[in-house]
Amino acid sequence: MTPALRCVGLRQKFGDTVAVDGLDLEVERGEVFGLLGPNGAGKTTTIRMITTLLPAPPGAIQVMGRDVARQRTAVRRLIGYVPQQLSADGTLTGRENVALFARLYDVPRAARAAQVAAVLDAMDLTEVADRPSKTYSGGMVRRLELAQALVSAPQLLILDEPTVGLDPVARDGVWDRIASIRAATGMTVLVTTHAMQEADEHCERVALMHRGRIRAQGSPGELKDALGPDATLDDVFRHHTGNALTGDNENGGMRDVRAARRTARRVG
Amino acid sequence: MSALPVAPPAASVETEPGPLAVARTVASRIATTCLVELQKLRHDRTELVTRAIQPALWLLVFGQVFTRIRAIPTGSTPYLDFLAPGILAQSALFIAIFYGIQIIWERDAGVLAKLLVTPTPRIALVGAKAFAAGVRAVAQAVVVLVLALVLGVHLATNPLKIILLVVALLLGSAFFCCLSITIAGLVLSRDRLMGIGQAITMPLFFASNALYPVQLMPGWLQVINHVNPLSYEVDALRGLLVGTSARLLLDFGVLLASAAVMIAVASALLPRLARG
Ligand SMILES: Nc1ncnc2c1ncn2[C@@H]1O[C@H](COP(=O)(O)OP(=O)(O)O)[C@@H](O)[C@H]1O
Ligand SMILES: [Mg+2]
Numbered sequence: 335m336t337p338a339l340r341c342v343g344l345r346q347k348f349g350d351t352v353a354v355d356g357l358d359l360e361v362e363r364g365e366v367f368g369l370l371g372p373n374g375a376g377k378t379t380t381i382r383m384i385t386t387l388l389p390a391p392p393g394a395i396q397v398m399g400r401d402v403a404r405q406r407t408a409v410r411r412l413i414g415y416v417p418q419q420l421s422a423d424g425t426l427t428g429r430e431n432v433a434l435f436a437r438l439y440d441v442p443r444a445a446r447a448a449q450v451a452a453v454l455d456a457m458d459l460t461e462v463a464d465r466p467s468k469t470y471s472g473g474m475v476r477r478l479e480l481a482q483a484l485v486s487a488p489q490l491l492i493l494d495e496p497t498v499g500l501d502p503v504a505r506d507g508v509w510d511r512i513a514s515i516r517a518a519t520g521m522t523v524l525v526t527t528h529a530m531q532e533a534d535e536h537c538e539r540v541a542l543m544h545r546g547r548i549r550a551q552g553s554p555g556e557l558k559d560a561l562g563p564d565a566t567l568d569d570v571f572r573h574h575t576g577n578a579l580t581g582d583n584e585n586g587g588m589r590d591v592r593a594a595r596r597t598a599r600r601v602g
Numbered sequence: 603m604s605a606l607p608v609a610p611p612a613a614s615v616e617t618e619p620g621p622l623a624v625a626r627t628v629a630s631r632i633a634t635t636c637l638v639e640l641q642k643l644r645h646d647r648t649e650l651v652t653r654a655i656q657p658a659l660w661l662l663v664f665g666q667v668f669t670r671i672r673a674i675p676t677g678s679t680p681y682l683d684f685l686a687p688g689i690l691a692q693s694a695l696f697i698a699i700f701y702g703i704q705i706i707w708e709r710d711a712g713v714l715a716k717l718l719v720t721p722t723p724r725i726a727l728v729g730a731k732a733f734a735a736g737v738r739a740v741a742q743a744v745v746v747l748v749l750a751l752v753l754g755v756h757l758a759t760n761p762l763k764i765i766l767l768v769v770a771l772l773l774g775s776a777f778f779c780c781l782s783i784t785i786a787g788l789v790l791s792r793d794r795l796m797g798i799g800q801a802i803t804m805p806l807f808f809a810s811n812a813l814y815p816v817q818l819m820p821g822w823l824q825v826i827n828h829v830n831p832l833s834y835e836v837d838a839l840r841g842l843l844v845g846t847s848a849r850l851l852l853d854f855g856v857l858l859a860s861a862a863v864m865i866a867v868a869s870a871l872l873p874r875l876a877r878g
Contacts, residue, residue, distance in 0.1 A: 385715075386718075387876055387877075400616070405617070407721045408616050408618075410719055410720060418712065419711050420711075426645070438721075439720055456606050466645060487606075487608055515606065518606045519606050520608075
């Protein structure tokens with residue numbers, strides 16, 4: 335069986351900035367895979383290429399065996415995507431937010447209401463479903479976004495920094511939902527984060543990304559064991575990049591700080 | 603936990619959609635966006651009221667005063683009647699121009715990315731936005747028209763004319779909405795767009811026949827008036843609502859063509875907006 339995702343030699347430049355620099359990646363079906371790296375490493379750019387938001391040459395990216403450049407619409411139907419920012423529509427209720435995406439993914443009318451209710455329930459939002467989502471906490475908005483991404487029953491769920499800006503309890507809530515989604519559907523999950531600790535706990539396999547490239551890949555256990563008995567993923571990252579997690583690309587840092595501020599403002 | 607929907611083993615559509623499938627998607631997305639726009643209006647009715655304040659002032663102050671002093675010759679039509687369709691078009695213009703600012707906000711907030719990742723052709727997204735602007739404009743028009751009636755403007759009640767009025771508002775709003783999205787796609791930042799938006803909406807309004815008959819304009823202004831789609835929208839609205847002589851066929855032809863061109867241009871610029 336073809337892997338859920340295969341990237342070969344991905345490259346993306348913005349002016350003089352090389353955001354992704356020859357990235358190879360393979361995600362197996364049914365796993366929770368973590369793409370790890372500091373701000374500015376190129377995680378979001380990689381995700382934007384996989385999700386068809388940025389152009390990729392033919393042959394560079396395959397989702398479930400389909401080429402992103404040639405079968406763009408088919409690939410879009412296979413993907414569920416939650417961007418880094420908190421992006422639900424605050425004026426609509428939770429249910430309306432999810433129903434909108436059911437329509438945008440052409441969920442048949444007969445199945446729509448039940449499917450919307452099911453994903454809201456799975457994300458524990460049934461009780462607040464008919465309230466405007468601007469009244470939700472940050473963690474609830476994230477779960478609402480998961481519901482939006484799930485309502486089309488995607489095969490590859492892509493989450494860009496799903497826990498950034500959330501408090502520890504909300505963070506655990508999001509990871510718990512990711513685990514239960516995977517258990518219930520066998521869906522493949524690709525998640526980016528710069529929180530090594532979280533990835534260590536919740537991902538089966540991880541890839542460490544630095545300056546547009548993958549520097550190491552494997553299960554968190556393997557990677558740590560290779561380094562020594564008490565090693566953390568942070569140590570592994572430093573070992574492979576010669577860098578601490580902080581102070582990578584300053585530009586990327588700024589962009590993310592701005593995004594986080596916006597997110598914070600929306601969450602209140 | 604209730605059962606999550608599970609995907610069918612293979613994606614149902616493997617090849618890129620042909621023109622027919624795209625047309626179907628466009629229709630379906632327009633219906634969806636229309637529904638969402640109405641849902642938003644229902645949640646925030648105050649917007650209808652706040653957006654009615656400006657047209658109300660134009661009609662109440664400007665309209666009443668100029669009717670009384672008879673400064674603008676409008677023949678047998680009272681000036682207030684002449685003005686009402688112009689103010690209707692103006693309020694639709696302001697609503698539509700706002701959509702470019704909205705799409706930049708949607709880009710910054712990640713909403714646009716989420717929409718673009720759905721199996722929706724760019725042209726359907728833009729077409730849906732254009733239609734949404736029209737829906738808002740029509741909802742606003744109801745408020746403005748009620749106000750005009752209260753002020754004693756004689757309005758047509760012929761259902762056919764009302765339908766044509768709605769069509770004219772939809773087309774005009776589609777054009778200005780997509781003009782604004784196009785500028786957003788060119789300048790890419792909200793601040794610059796706000797500046798440009800302000801710099802063009804007022805001239806569009808004043809260089810049209812919304813406030814005064816074309817014959818009163820100096821020659822150079824008449825030229826601008828002739829290439830300004832707002833003038834054709836006003837001409838149609840005025841002909842339909844208060845029964846002035848209007849070139850309806852020309853008006854609708856120009857509105858339809860300019861809306862179609864602008865939707866195409868805005869769709870072409872949408873990927874640039876998403877990339878920026
Ligand atoms: N639209 C863009 N225009 C210019 N530079 C960009 C753009 N998007 C990302 N970059 C740059 O590309 C690099 C990688 O950014 P990004 O993919 O957002 O990293 P990450 O998600 O890992 O924090 C950074 O240097 C960032 O400044
Ligand atoms: Mg990022």
